[in-house]
Amino acid sequence: MTQHFNEMYDGGRVREPYARLEGWTNAMPAELRQMKQAEAEQLFRRIGITFAVYGEGGDPDRLIPFDMFPRVFTQKEWRKLEAGIKQRARALNAFLKDVYTKAEIVQAGKIPAKLVYQNEAFERAVMGFVPAMGIYSHIVGIDLVRTGPEDFFVLEDNCRTPSGVSYMLENREIMMRMFPKLFHENRIEPVDGYAEALRRTLASVAPAKCDKDPTIAILTPGHFNSAYYEHSFLADLMGVELVEGPDLFCEGGFVWMRTTEGPKKVDVIYRRIDDAFLDPLCFRPDSMLGVPGLMDCYRSGGVSICSAPGAGVADDKAVYTFVPEMIRFYLGEEPILQNVPTWQCAKPDDLKYVLANLPELVVKEVHGSGGYGMLVGPKSTKEQIEAFRRKIEDDPDNYIAQPTLALSTTPTFVNEGVAPRHVDLRPYCLVGEKIELVPGGLTRVALTEGSLVVNSSQGGGVKDTWVLAE
Amino acid sequence: MLSRTAENLFWIARYIERAETMARLLEVGARITMIPQAHGDGYRSEWESLLQASGTAKGFDAKYGDPVQRNIESYLFFDRDNPSSVISCIERARENARIVRTAISGQLWDVLNMAFQELRQLERRPRSELELTDLTEWVSRQATMVRGAIDSTLLHNDGYHFLNIGFALERADNTARLLDVKYYVLLPSLDFVGSELDSYQWHTLLRTLQSHRAFHFAYGGELSARKIAHFLILNPQSPRSLITATEKVTYHLECLARDYRKSGLPQMRARALLGELQKATVEEVFDEGLHEFLTRFIGEVSGLTSTVFETYLSGEAR
Numbered sequence: 001m002t003q004h005f006n007e008m009y010d011g012g013r014v015r016e017p018y019a020r021l022e023g024w025t026n027a028m029p030a031e032l033r034q035m036k037q038a039e040a041e042q043l044f045r046r047i048g049i050t051f052a053v054y055g056e057g058g059d060p061d062r063l064i065p066f067d068m069f070p071r072v073f074t075q076k077e078w079r080k081l082e083a084g085i086k087q088r089a090r091a092l093n094a095f096l097k098d099v100y101t102k103a104e105i106v107q108a109g110k111i112p113a114k115l116v117y118q119n120e121a122f123e124r125a126v127m128g129f130v131p132a133m134g135i136y137s138h139i140v141g142i143d144l145v146r147t148g149p150e151d152f153f154v155l156e157d158n159c160r161t162p163s164g165v166s167y168m169l170e171n172r173e174i175m176m177r178m179f180p181k182l183f184h185e186n187r188i189e190p191v192d193g194y195a196e197a198l199r200r201t202l203a204s205v206a207p208a209k210c211d212k213d214p215t216i217a218i219l220t221p222g223h224f225n226s227a228y229y230e231h232s233f234l235a236d237l238m239g240v241e242l243v244e245g246p247d248l249f250c251e252g253g254f255v256w257m258r259t260t261e262g263p264k265k266v267d268v269i270y271r272r273i274d275d276a277f278l279d280p281l282c283f284r285p286d287s288m289l290g291v292p293g294l295m296d297c298y299r300s301g302g303v304s305i306c307s308a309p310g311a312g313v314a315d316d317k318a319v320y321t322f323v324p325e326m327i328r329f330y331l332g333e334e335p336i337l338q339n340v341p342t343w344q345c346a347k348p349d350d351l352k353y354v355l356a357n358l359p360e361l362v363v364k365e366v367h368g369s370g371g372y373g374m375l376v377g378p379k380s381t382k383e384q385i386e387a388f389r390r391k392i393e394d395d396p397d398n399y400i401a402q403p404t405l406a407l408s409t410t411p412t413f414v415n416e417g418v419a420p421r422h423v424d425l426r427p428y429c430l431v432g433e434k435i436e437l438v439p440g441g442l443t444r445v446a447l448t449e450g451s452l453v454v455n456s457s458q459g460g461g462v463k464d465t466w467v468l469a470e
Numbered sequence: 471m472l473s474r475t476a477e478n479l480f481w482i483a484r485y486i487e488r489a490e491t492m493a494r495l496l497e498v499g500a501r502i503t504m505i506p507q508a509h510g511d512g513y514r515s516e517w518e519s520l521l522q523a524s525g526t527a528k529g530f531d532a533k534y535g536d537p538v539q540r541n542i543e544s545y546l547f548f549d550r551d552n553p554s555s556v557i558s559c560i561e562r563a564r565e566n567a568r569i570v571r572t573a574i575s576g577q578l579w580d581v582l583n584m585a586f587q588e589l590r591q592l593e594r595r596p597r598s599e600l601e602l603t604d605l606t607e608w609v610s611r612q613a614t615m616v617r618g619a620i621d622s623t624l625l626h627n628d629g630y631h632f633l634n635i636g637f638a639l640e641r642a643d644n645t646a647r648l649l650d651v652k653y654y655v656l657l658p659s660l661d662f663v664g665s666e667l668d669s670y671q672w673h674t675l676l677r678t679l680q681s682h683r684a685f686h687f688a689y690g691g692e693l694s695a696r697k698i699a700h701f702l703i704l705n706p707q708s709p710r711s712l713i714t715a716t717e718k719v720t721y722h723l724e725c726l727a728r729d730y731r732k733s734g735l736p737q738m739r740a741r742a743l744l745g746e747l748q749k750a751t752v753e754e755v756f757d758e759g760l761h762e763f764l765t766r767f768i769g770e771v772s773g774l775t776s777t778v779f780e781t782y783l784s785g786e787a788r
Contacts, residue, residue, distance in 0.1 A: 223568060
């Protein structure tokens with residue numbers, strides 16, 4: 001049995017960041033806890049923070065389970081994470097600029113051309129075009145797991161439209177509302193600067209043709225999208241318009257919003273829709289979500305799109321393997337955060353190893369997300385493993401494999417009281433004129449005992465993430 | 471403001487006003503069935519006339535056929551197949567609000583969202599436990615809270631004006647339709663004009679509009695078709711009269727014109743309609759024929775709504 005690092009208890013001893021929380025849970029009788037839990041749910045529902053899943057039946061306004069037990073980092077731990085994340089975000093952006101312009105990293109033989117140029121997320125349409133400040137991915141969500149006091153691993157980079165930041169902010173709001181005393185007793189770094197920082201970031205990448213205060217808009221697929229709450233929440237916090245494709249049109253090389261007072265120019269679009277839907281003239285002609293002519297405006301410098309079309313080529317699970325190499329190549333630095341050792345089934349030797357060791361490995365689809373299309377070897381039956389083996393053999397290029405990490409656990413409220421559950425972490429790094437991230441992130445927790453899958457679509461929950469002030 | 475946002479706001483108000491009208495219609499129907507009927511058809515024709523008034527007769531026929539109270543309650547209150555039912559209106563108002571969360575206050579969202587949540591609870595309870603009066607009062611209370619939240623927590627900017635334009639246009643339309651129904655449907659035959667039944671029905675109509683007390687304050691005790699028509703059409707003190715609704719539309723359109731520094735067709739049409747009502751007398755209305763007058767008014771309101779849509783809500787304005 002693997003020994004999992006418990007973030008609160010080191011043997012019988014409470015680790016320092018959690019020191020003040022032991023008294024708090026001990027003093028909370030079961031009834032009070034249940035009352036608070038119900039109160040939290042009521043608050044989420046009232047505010048309307050729901051994860052709408054339309055077309056799947058059941059409750060269209062599903063709540064993501066919220067665990068009241070916070071996850072805590074010390075200032076020192078956070079500084080290391082912060083430095084590592086910023087470093088990674090810089091390298092990923094340098095990589096994107098390179099592959100769409102000079103392709104030096106490919107010519108230097110550091111990454112196979114095939115992985116980049118035959119990648120589904122690679123956009124030929126933006127080849128040679130450099131967006132404002134040379135930034136492609138403006139909000140980088142980096143998924144991390146922990147296996148020991150000093151050991152953090154990057155699980156995955158999200159360079160397109162990482163979601164969940166509204167939970168980071170709302171979890172905090174609700175915790176502060178329910179447990180004000182906890183916040184008096186603990187010195188917790190605030191996260192509410194996020195919206196302001198996001199706005200600053202977006203404004204800083206306005207296109208050259210924008211000569212006054214840039215107008216920013218968030219482009220959403222619409223209110224049926226599961227992350228719609230987040231889109232409207234961010235628009236609200238930043239005081240910018242939340243638009244859908246049909247609200248916009250292109251004319252004279254610029255993008256305009258349809259307003260009650262006539263057309264208004266939009267300079268920066270924070271899009272929460274995929275590349276394929278951005279512009280029916282350039283990508284999928286059947287899409288009604290985007291704006292006809294948008295890509296022409298983009299390429300002629302009439303509008304900035306965040307993240308840039310084509311940014312997805314950097315967050316592919318196969319490209320992931322090369323991020324440490326990117327850090328060395330572009331920044332001349334050693335990576336601060338480690339990658340999880342990864343086998344690429346596209347390589348014959350790796351494939352052989354993977355097939356021989358399936359019961360010990362986690363296998364993922366290169367383009368998969370949301371915890372779908374993956375095999376967690378140690379948690380699977382023989383039949384499941386054999387079924388997956390056939391899928392890998394049929395299309396090895398589509399899979400990567402990683403060892404099952406001994407993920408850390410944090411105390412979590414469960415029916416019986418408090419019990420350790422596995423967690424991961426997604427901080428959100430903003431890349432504009434400055435690179436910044438607020439002290440915190442979204443901690444996802446696998447609510448089922450022993451489970452390693454934290455995705456909300458797979459029954460995972462969320463919890464508040466604290467960074468203690470010095 | 472985005473044209474689509476303005477349209478969503480406009481519809482929040484219309485749906486809430488419509489939900490309230492539906493609930494009131496149901497209430498008045500139930501009241502009518504509590505008095506002895508003077509004519510042979512019994513309750514049946516009363517309920518039918520209510521379905522006519524709500525514009526839902528066709529849909530009801532197709533689904534239920536037999537207009538008994540229980541079916542009508544279900545159809546007008548809980549049926550999602552009926553786009554005008556209370557539940558449809560409240561769900562759509564809330565959905566429109568969800569889409570424009572950024573343009574409304576937390577309090578307004580709270581009221582709409584809570585109404586939606588409570589309605590879902592109500593829906594799950596056995597129908598036999600639900601008193602009709604409780605249901606209609608519940609709707610009235612929700613509508614009042616929505617208006618309260620709008621008036622006390624929203625910036626009085628363009629969004630506020632679009633909401634109020636929605637309320638006023640829907641109200642103008644609803645009052646006109648209710649009046650029209652009274653005159654041509656509720657009364658089984660002209661013989662009843664001036665009879666006890668006639669005055670009871672006028673009274674019931676006032677009740678539907680929750681205006682019976684206001685009426686007595688304004689006119690003293692005696693009910694007559696002339697006075698009631700005056701009250702509901704031409705009296706600017708009456709909160710649901712056609713003239714009050716038209717004044718409100720005009721006022722909020724003028725506010726928009728002032729804020730946008732641009733006046734246009736909607737303002738012109740609204741002013742013209744208001745001017746006509748200000749000059750009109752009850753005699754003239756009856757001379758034209760109440761039904762003819764109301765039909766023309768409903769047409770004017772619909773024309774005005776179209777110009778509001780084209781000018782502000784369609785996104786085509788340049």
